[in-house]
Amino acid sequence: MTTLEQYFEANKSGWDIRTKTHLNSEFYGVEKWKKEGGNSLTPIELREIGDVRGKTILHLQCHFGQDTLSLARMGAQVTGCDLSPEAIKTAESLAQEIGINDAKFVCCNVYDLPQHLEGQFDMVFTSYGTIGWLPDLKPWAAVIKHFLKPGGTFYMADFHPVVWMMDDDLTHLKYAYHNTTVIETDQTGTYADRDAPFSYKEYGWNHSISEILNSLLELGLQLQFFNEYSYSPYNCFANTVQGADGFYRVKGLEDIIPMVYSLKMRVS
Numbered sequence: 078m079t080t081l082e083q084y085f086e087a088n089k090s091g092w093d094i095r096t097k098t099h100l101n102s103e104f105y106g107v108e109k110w111k112k113e114g115g116n117s118l119t120p121i122e123l124r125e126i127g128d129v130r131g132k133t134i135l136h137l138q139c140h141f142g143q144d145t146l147s148l149a150r151m152g153a154q155v156t157g158c159d160l161s162p163e164a165i166k167t168a169e170s171l172a173q174e175i176g177i178n179d180a181k182f183v184c185c186n187v188y189d190l191p192q193h194l195e196g197q198f199d200m201v202f203t204s205y206g207t208i209g210w211l212p213d214l215k216p217w218a219a220v221i222k223h224f225l226k227p228g229g230t231f232y233m234a235d236f237h238p239v240v241w242m243m244d245d246d247l248t249h250l251k252y253a254y255h256n257t258t259v260i261e262t263d264q265t266g267t268y269a270d271r272d273a274p275f276s277y278k279e280y281g282w283n284h285s286i287s288e289i290l291n292s293l294l295e296l297g298l299q300l301q302f303f304n305e306y307s308y309s310p311y312n313c314f315a316n317t318v319q320g321a322d323g324f325y326r327v328k329g330l331e332d333i334i335p336m337v338y339s340l341k342m343r344v345s
Contacts, residue, residue: 081212084259084280085160085186088210091277092161095267096141100167104269104313105143111175116147119234119310121339122204125302126232129153132199135224137187138207142168142180148202149180156198158183158190160210188216190224197226204234205311209241209281212259214292222296225344231298234339237305240314240327241283247316247327255285268313286338298342306337 078086099105110117118126130152136145139157141164148155149172157180159165165184172180185193188211201221211217221231244251245262252260260281266273294300308324309317317325327334 093163102269137203218292237335301341
C-alpha cells in the first residue's frame with residue numbers, strides 16, 4: 078500500500094467512526110429533518126442552484142446523504158458518492174426510511190467513480206469540506222467533466238481556503254494557502270460533537286482558489302459565477318460568533334475575511 082492509499086484509508090476510517098455520531102447530532106438535526114420533510118441545504122445553495130425538478134444530479138462526497146436526499150425532495154433524481162462504507166450504508170437506510178426512491182448511492186473514492194458508475198448527469202454537485210481530502214484536483218475535475226452531459230452544470234459551495242489556513246481555534250494563521258504538502262492532524266471528537274469519545278488521525282490538503290478554478294477551466298468548463306461570503310452557514314468552527322442574520326463569523330474578524338465561496342460552471 079502506497080503512502081497515498083494509507084492516507085485515504087485513514088480518512089475513510091475517520092469518517093466511518095464519525096457517521097453514527099453525526100447522524101444523531103443536533104448539528105445535523107436528522108430527526109426533525111425526517112419528520113418535517115425538511116431541506117438540509119443552506120440558503121446559499123438553495124438560492125444559487127435554481128430549480129432542480131426533473132434533473133439528474135451527481136453528488137460527490139455526499140457523507141451520509143442528507144443533502145443528497147434533500148435534493149431528491151426538491152424533485153431531482155440524485156446519485157450520491159462517498160468514500161465511507163458506514164456513511165453510504167446510513168444514506169441508503171435513510172432513503173428507505175423516508176420513502177425516497179429517486180436516490181441511489183455509490184461507495185468509492187471519488188477519483189475512482191468512473192469505474193463504479195455509468196451515465197451522465199445534468200448537474201454535478203459538491204459542498205462543504207470536500208476537496209480538502211483530495212491531494213490533486215486535476216483528476217477530480219476530470220471526474221466532474223466525465224459525468225456532465227453536454228450543457229450540464231457543476232455547482233460547488235465550500236469553506237474558503239483562507240479558513241483552512243488557520244489553526245483549529247481560528248486564532249492565527251498556521252497552514253500555507255497553496256497546496257504545498259499533506260496536513261496531518263490528530264483529532265478528538267468531531268465538529269458536530271466536540272466531546273464525542275473517539276480519536277483518529279486525518280490527512281488533508283489545502284487548495285487555493287486559482288488551483289480550484291484552473292483545474293476546471295483547463296478542461297473547458299466555463300465559469301458562470303464565483304461568489305465569496307464573509308460568513309459560515311454552519312456552526313462548525315471554534316471561536317465564531319453568530320450574527321443577527323443567523324450566520325457565523327470568526328470572532329474579531331467579523332466581515333473581514335471570507336469564510337465560504339461558491340461557483341457554478343457549465344460544460345459546452
